[in-house]
Amino acid sequence: MSFRTKRANRDGTFSGSIPQRAILDIGSNTVRLVVYGGTMRAPTVLLNEKVTAKLGRDIASEGKLADEAVKLAMRGLERFALLLDDLGVEDVEMVATAAVRDASNGKEFVESLRKLGFEPRVLSGEEEACLSACGVAGAFPGATGTVADLGGGSLELVGVDQGEPGLAVSLPLGTLRLIDYRADASSDTAMRKSLEKAVKKGAGEFGSSIGKGQPLYLVGGTWRCMAVYAMQEAGHPLSDPHGFELTAKDALALAKTLAEENPDKLKERDRISSMRAEKLPDAAVLLQALMSQIEPSGLVFSSWGIREGLIYDKLPAHGKKQDPLLAGIGVFAALRGAPATLAAQIAGWTVDAAPSKEFGSERLRLAATMLSLASMQIEPNIRHPQAVEWALHKRWIAVSTQERAMLAAAIAANGNNLDLPSMVTDLANDEALEEAICWGLATRLARRLGAGSRRSLQVSRLIVREGELVLRLEQSHAALFGIPTEKDLKLLSGRLGMDSSVEIVADGELHTRADDAAFIEGK
Numbered sequence: 001m002s003f004r005t006k007r008a009n010r011d012g013t014f015s016g017s018i019p020q021r022a023i024l025d026i027g028s029n030t031v032r033l034v035v036y037g038g039t040m041r042a043p044t045v046l047l048n049e050k051v052t053a054k055l056g057r058d059i060a061s062e063g064k065l066a067d068e069a070v071k072l073a074m075r076g077l078e079r080f081a082l083l084l085d086d087l088g089v090e091d092v093e094m095v096a097t098a099a100v101r102d103a104s105n106g107k108e109f110v111e112s113l114r115k116l117g118f119e120p121r122v123l124s125g126e127e128e129a130c131l132s133a134c135g136v137a138g139a140f141p142g143a144t145g146t147v148a149d150l151g152g153g154s155l156e157l158v159g160v161d162q163g164e165p166g167l168a169v170s171l172p173l174g175t176l177r178l179i180d181y182r183a184d185a186s187s188d189t190a191m192r193k194s195l196e197k198a199v200k201k202g203a204g205e206f207g208s209s210i211g212k213g214q215p216l217y218l219v220g221g222t223w224r225c226m227a228v229y230a231m232q233e234a235g236h237p238l239s240d241p242h243g244f245e246l247t248a249k250d251a252l253a254l255a256k257t258l259a260e261e262n263p264d265k266l267k268e269r270d271r272i273s274s275m276r277a278e279k280l281p282d283a284a285v286l287l288q289a290l291m292s293q294i295e296p297s298g299l300v301f302s303s304w305g306i307r308e309g310l311i312y313d314k315l316p317a318h319g320k321k322q323d324p325l326l327a328g329i330g331v332f333a334a335l336r337g338a339p340a341t342l343a344a345q346i347a348g349w350t351v352d353a354a355p356s357k358e359f360g361s362e363r364l365r366l367a368a369t370m371l372s373l374a375s376m377q378i379e380p381n382i383r384h385p386q387a388v389e390w391a392l393h394k395r396w397i398a399v400s401t402q403e404r405a406m407l408a409a410a411i412a413a414n415g416n417n418l419d420l421p422s423m424v425t426d427l428a429n430d431e432a433l434e435e436a437i438c439w440g441l442a443t444r445l446a447r448r449l450g451a452g453s454r455r456s457l458q459v460s461r462l463i464v465r466e467g468e469l470v471l472r473l474e475q476s477h478a479a480l481f482g483i484p485t486e487k488d489l490k491l492l493s494g495r496l497g498m499d500s501s502v503e504i505v506a507d508g509e510l511h512t513r514a515d516d517a518a519f520i521e522g523k
Contacts, residue, residue, distance in 0.1 A: 014046045017335065021091040022084055023307045024077070024118065028056025028099035028152030028176055029221075029275070031073045032307075033080040035089060040311050041138075041319055042328030042397050047083075051076030052275060056099030056153040056176050065103045074112060081116050093310060094120045097128050098153025098174060125170020128306060129156035135309030136217045136302050137163035138324065139242070139397050145215035146294055149305055150222055150283060152176045159209055160217070167209050171202040175222055178282035188259045188285055195289035207293065216296035219305040222283045225276040227301040230254050232269065237423040238401065239393050242303035251299045252291060258284035303395065324397035329367045332394075338373035345457050346373070350442035352463045353492065359432035364403050365439050367396075368410035372443045373452070375411055387411045392423065402428040406436035413440025414447075416491070438495055445471075445488040450480055461510055469493040469500040474507045 017037035025032045030050045038044035053073035058066045084092055094113065100106040101122050113120045123131070132149035142162050149156040155173040159166035173195070181198075185191035200207060218226075227241035233254075236244075246254065259281050266277035312320065330340045347362075347369045356365045375387035391408035399407070405428035409420055413436070420433060442462070450456020459474040471489055473481060481502055493500035505512075 017044055017046055017331075019046050019087050019089050021311065022089045022093070023310055024080060024092070024094040025307055026055070026073070026094065026096040026100060026113075026120070028059070028097065028154075028174055029054055030152075031055070031076050033083070034307055035084075035087065036311065038331040039322075039327045040315060041322040042324040042331075043308070043311055044328075044331065049080070049083075054152070054176070056102075056174065059099055059102050059153060060172075060177050060180060063103065064105045065099060065109055070109060070112075074116075077113065077116060077118075081118070092118070094118045095131075095306070095310065096120055096122045097306075098125070098151060098170070098172075101125075102153065102172075123306075125154060125156060126168045128154070129158035129168035129170060130165040131306045131309035131313060132156055132219050133158045133160045133165035133168070133309065134313045135304040135306060136160060136219065137165070138308055138312035138320075139302055139304035140217070140300065141324070141398055143215075143217065144211070145217055145300075146210060146296065147217045147219060147302075148223075148290060150175065150218070150220035150286070155286070157203065157206060159206070159211065161211075167206045169203055169206040171199065173198060173202075173286060175279040175283060178279070178286060181285075182282055191282075191285050192288050192292075195286055196292055199289055199293050203293070210294050212295040213297050215298055215300045216290070216294055217300045217302050219302050222276055222279050224301055224303060225272050225280060226254070226258060226283065226287070228271050229258060229266075229269070229280070237392070237426050238404070240303070240395050241301050242395055242397075243400070244301045246299045248291065248296060248298050251296075252288065255284040255287040255291070259288070304397070323363055325367055325399050326363055326370075328397055329370050333370040333374040336374040337377045338370055340370065342452065342454065343370040343373055345454060346443060346446045349446050349457050349460075349462060350439070353469055353496070354438040354442035356439075357435050359402070359429075360406055360435050360439070364399075364406060365410075367399075368407050368436065368439050369443050371407060372411050372414035372440060373447065375414065376447070384412060384415050384417050387415070388421070388424065392427075402432055406432055406439075409433045409436035410440035410443070413437040414444045415440075416444065434495075438492065441488070441492040441495055445485070445492055448488055449485050450477070456480060459507075459510065464498070467498055469496060469498045470503060471500070472503045472505055472510055474510055475504055476507050478504045 014037060019035045019037050022035045031053050032050040034045060035047035036043035037046045051072060053069045055065050055069045055073055057069060058064060100109060110120050110122060133147045136143050136147050137160060143160050144162055145160060147158045147160055151174050153174040153176060155171045158168035181191050181194055185194055224241045227244045231244060261281055263277045266272050266280055267274050334340060343366060347366045356362050371390060375383055378386050388408045388411060391411055392404050405424050408424045412420060449460060459477045461472045463470050489500050
């Protein structure tokens with residue numbers, strides 16, 4: 001098969017997203033393949049498949065990778081090799097962590113990987129920690145605090161200052177090794193004290209560099225399940241644990257509750273697997289020990305870790321400076337008929353009437369515009385609920401809970417759905433939602449004025465003059481002011497608490513100094 005044919009085939013496999021990069025992560029619990037597409041500043045997961053091989057299950061007791069676990073891992077990796085070849089993914093990176101680096105037969109296992117055509121890289125504990133920190137830095141621009149990445153074989157701790165990794169340490173406190181601490185302790189309190197000593201002793205120089213009173217970023221599947229549990233208990237309207245935050249007080253209360261939970265009861269909950277349910281109580285005791293040593297201001301749960309860190313670390317400097325929210329939504333919207341250039345033009349057209357104010361930002365308003373335009377490609381009977389789901393539940397990066405609600409409100413208003421559901425109103429105050437509703441109504445006016453044509457935006461202008469919303473149209477396009485436009489203009493002006501009017505001007509006279517001066521004075 002030719003490369004052109006193969007490229008065409010894979011273009012269609014993921015609804016227009018091209019599989020550009022793959023990462024194989026060989027951990028102590030799972031062996032995972034993730035294929036990414038879209039922009040690498042906010043990569044889209046096109047395929048995520050794992051094999052629960054538990055390579056690290058015998059490391060503590062026997063110091064080697066169990067034969068059965070190796071066979072299971074190799075079976076999965078042989079499949080992954082075929083998938084990558086058939087998909088035509090050429091940028092492939094394989095990393096192995098604690099289980100392989102600590103096992104006496106780790107080198108033998110690595111040679112088996114090479115025979116499959118892979119080029120495995122066994123990470124040191126410090127490298128693993130720094131890559132996890134890179135993942136956090138990519139997801140939370142300017143992050144400052146401590147990153148704690150909990151895997152099956154180890155716990156990595158690393159300081160991060162304005163997105164830059166600092167001192168790092170790897171401790172043998174992964175979920176597979178916590179069982180021994182549980183077995184040796186007479187109670188949760190005794191286990192916690194034992195873990196506190198292990199953290200303090202193992203942290204060494206790192207312990208003295210911890211910036212206390214700063215966020216603790218938690219990376220790893222077990223931590224994320226902890227966030228899912230907390231969100232379920234609180235009846236949180238959102239579903240994605242990424243970016244979920246807890247105060248230090250609430251985090252300790254959560255850890256104490258989870259430490260006493262019965263794993264069998266946890267298994268009955270949605271979105272908590274049997275494997276995670278078994279590990280959550282022990283991880284909760286570890287969290288108590290960590291918090292006593294680090295004394296964080298609170299917790300931030302991150303779904304970005306080592307794999308995303310590998311991607312972020314390889315970006316050029318200008319790529320790292322991209323806004324991950326706009327990068328991700330830009331690709332998503334473009335695949336749904338809403339190019340970023342058109343969204344930027346509409347955002348510019350509406351900025352006088354509905355700018356970002358106290359609760360929003362121009363980046364968020366542009367993101368809302370892109371999603372609003374993309375939503376128009378959804379069938380009308382399912383458009384509103386699906387578009388709101390995009391805003392609330394899709395894994396956007398670098399967006400707060402309130403900002404998600406504002407995205408949802410803007411999208412709803414773009415479709416003239418002004419009665420917002422409680423899952424939106426529970427996440428933001430009335431003033432923030434009102435600001436976003438005006439963004440959406442302004443986008444509605446802009447796109448319906450000339451059916452989204454760029455020409456219609458070039459021959460018209462929306463301004464606020466002396467407390468009045470004014471739509472100016474060049475004479476050649478005066479007929480664009482039809483009944484739908486009249487309704488949209490009144491709807492927006494009413495929401496803004498203004499009167500509205502329409503002015504028809506000679507062609508080429510749309511932008512006059514008098515209007516500019518009046519606008520500036522009004523501002």
